[in-house]
Amino acid sequence: QSALTQPASVSGSPGQSITIPCTGTSSDVGGYDYVSWYQQHPGKAPKLLISDVSNRPSGVSNRFSGSKSGNTASLTISGLQAEDEADYYCSSYASSGTYVFGAGTKVTVL
Amino acid sequence: QVTLSESGPALVKPTQTLTLTCTFSGFSLNTSGVCVTWIRQPPGKALEWLALIDWDDDKFYSTSLKTRLTISKDTSKNQVVLTMTNMDPVDTATYYCARIPYMSTTAFDIWGQGTMVTVSS
Numbered sequence: 001q002s003a004l005t006q007p008a009s010v011s012g013s014p015g016q017s018i019t020i021p022c023t024g025t026s027s028d029v030g031g032y033d034y035v036s037w038y039q040q041h042p043g044k045a046p047k048l049l050i051s052d053v054s055n056r057p058s059g060v061s062n063r064f065s066g067s068k069s070g071n072t073a074s075l076t077i078s079g080l081q082a083e084d085e086a087d088y089y090c091s092s093y094a095s096s097g098t099y100v101f102g103a104g105t106k107v108t109v110l
Numbered sequence: 111q112v113t114l115s116e117s118g119p120a121l122v123k124p125t126q127t128l129t130l131t132c133t134f135s136g137f138s139l140n141t142s143g144v145c146v147t148w149i150r151q152p153p154g155k156a157l158e159w160l161a162l163i164d165w166d167d168d169k170f171y172s173t174s175l176k177t178r179l180t181i182s183k184d185t186s187k188n189q190v191v192l193t194m195t196n197m198d199p200v201d202t203a204t205y206y207c208a209r210i211p212y213m214s215t216t217a218f219d220i221w222g223q224g225t226m227v228t229v230s231s
Contacts, residue, residue, distance in 0.1 A: 003156065032216075034215075034216040036216065036217040036218065038157075038218075045206060045221040045222065045223055045224050046157065046206070046218075046221055047221070048217055048218060048219050048220075050217075051215050051216075051217030051219070052214075052215055052216070052217065055215075055217075057217075057219065089156065089157050091157075091159070091217075091218070093216045096170065097162060097168070097170030098159070098162075098170055098171075098172065098173065099147070099159040099162070099216070100159060101149075101156060101157040101158060101159055102156070103156045104156045104157070
């Protein structure tokens, strides 16, 4: 169970769109439509943003969207806002009831 | 309202066994598809998945930690317990429990606030 690969940091100006990739293998990201994304502000518990590749739970802004192609899933934040500055983690089901997280991406709003 | 709350010792000594309790409300671990999982996060580092127990009492563990972990549930008390043996300073982390709400998803939709555990002599 190696951690999924995410860039350490991504930045953008207010109003811009940014995309965070999450790369795994055919045993996790590529093998299942079970990728989730979480937002974590400093000192807080993670919050679910996207489930099952592209489903947005009730209450989550439609500025957040998810997709997947092959072994890479992506989170896109459109209309970047100051409050989006946080750490973002992807997670994938990885067979036999196990899960794996990404290394995390720090989003900075310039 | 669904809530989860972690509890346990803030400080443990190396080689000791850690016991953490997740107490939840607003849902039942007897409901088909519902699962509770444990996840940890060392200071300044990434999330790491540890273990999961489902409504049917099936248990799943991180491959790298499975020899040290035991997860169990007490549905009458709405609690899930995680034990981790042979604690080491590298196990210093905030430990979270979270819920998977139904069968057709694997997303952790509600998280506890986390409990910080320091391993030090």
